[in-house]
Amino acid sequence: DAKTTQPNSMESNEEEPVHLPCNHSTISGTDYIHWYRQLPSQGPEYVIHGLTSNVNNRMASLAIAEDRKSSTLILHRATLRDAAVYYCIPHKASGTYKYIFGTGTRLKVLA
Amino acid sequence: ETGVTQSPTHLIKTRGQQVTLRCSSQSGHNTVSWYQQALGQGPQFIFQYYREEENGRGNFPPRFSGLQFPNYSSELNVNALELDDSALYLCASSLDPVGPGLNIQYFGAGTRLSVL
Numbered sequence: 001d002a003k004t005t006q007p008n009s010m011e012s013n014e015e016e017p018v019h020l021p022c023n024h025s026t027i028s029g030t031d032y033i034h035w036y037r038q039l040p041s042q043g044p045e046y047v048i049h050g051l052t053s054n055v056n057n058r059m060a061s062l063a064i065a066e067d068r069k070s071s072t073l074i075l076h077r078a079t080l081r082d083a084a085v086y087y088c089i090p091h092k093a094s095g096t097y098k099y100i101f102g103t104g105t106r107l108k109v110l111a
Numbered sequence: 112e113t114g115v116t117q118s119p120t121h122l123i124k125t126r127g128q129q130v131t132l133r134c135s136s137q138s139g140h141n142t143v144s145w146y147q148q149a150l151g152q153g154p155q156f157i158f159q160y161y162r163e164e165e166n167g168r169g170n171f172p173p174r175f176s177g178l179q180f181p182n183y184s185s186e187l188n189v190n191a192l193e194l195d196d197s198a199l200y201l202c203a204s205s206l207d208p209v210g211p212g213l214n215i216q217y218f219g220a221g222t223r224l225s226v227l
Contacts, residue, residue, distance in 0.1 A: 042218075043218030044201070044203075044216075091214075097205065098167055
C-alpha cells in the first residue's frame with residue numbers, strides 16, 4: 001500500500017486560493033488518487049479523484065504530477081466552511097477497495 | 112435519496128462488555144465498510160462487506176465482527192471491550208463499481224464509543 005506525506009496543518013485567508021500538497025512516491029501505476037475531507041464532528045466527505053490527468057469539479061481541482069509521485073488539491077476560493085482535515089489516499093482500482101488514511105492536513109481558514 | 116445513517120450517535124460501555132453498532136447504507140449501495148478513528152488520527156479500516164459476505168479485513172482482532180443484511184444495512188459487533196476501543200466508528204457505503212476508481216465511499220457521521 002502506498003504511503004502518503006502531507007503537512008500537518010496549513011492556514012489560508014478566506015476568499016484566497018489554497019494549495020494542499022501530498023507526496024505519494026510509492027504509488028503504483030494503477031492506483032487512483034482520492035481526496036477526502038473531514039469537517040468537525042462529521043465523517044469523511046469525498047472531494048475529488050484522478051489517475052493521471054488534472055481534474056476539476058464543483059468543489060476543487062486536482063493537479064497530478066507527471067510522474068504521479070505527488071498531487072495538489074486546489075481550493076480556488078477558501079471559505080470558512082472549508083476548514084477541515086484533508087486526506088489524500090492512493091486507492092487501488094480493484095480488490096477490497098479499502099481506504100488507507102494518513103493523518104491528513106488540518107486546514108484553518110481565517111476570516 | 113437518503114445518506115448513510117449510523118446509530119447510536121454516542122455510547123458508553125464498560126470494559127469487558129459487548130457492543131453492537133448499526134449502519135444503514137445509502138440507497139442503491141451494496142457495499143459497506145467500517146473504520147475506527149482514534150482521537151487525532153485518520154480512520155483505520157476494520158472490514159468491508161459486499162453482498163452480505165466479508166470482502167476484506169484490516170488488522171483488527173476477531174472480537175471485531177460484522178454482518179450485512181439483505182437490505183445491505185450492516186452491524187459492527189465488538190466483544191470483550193477494551194479501553195483502547197474508545198473511538199469514533201465510521202460506516203461507509205459504496206456502489207458496486209462499474210469501473211476502476213469509481214468506488215467512492217460515502218461516510219456516515221459515526222458512532223462515538225467510550226469504554227470506561
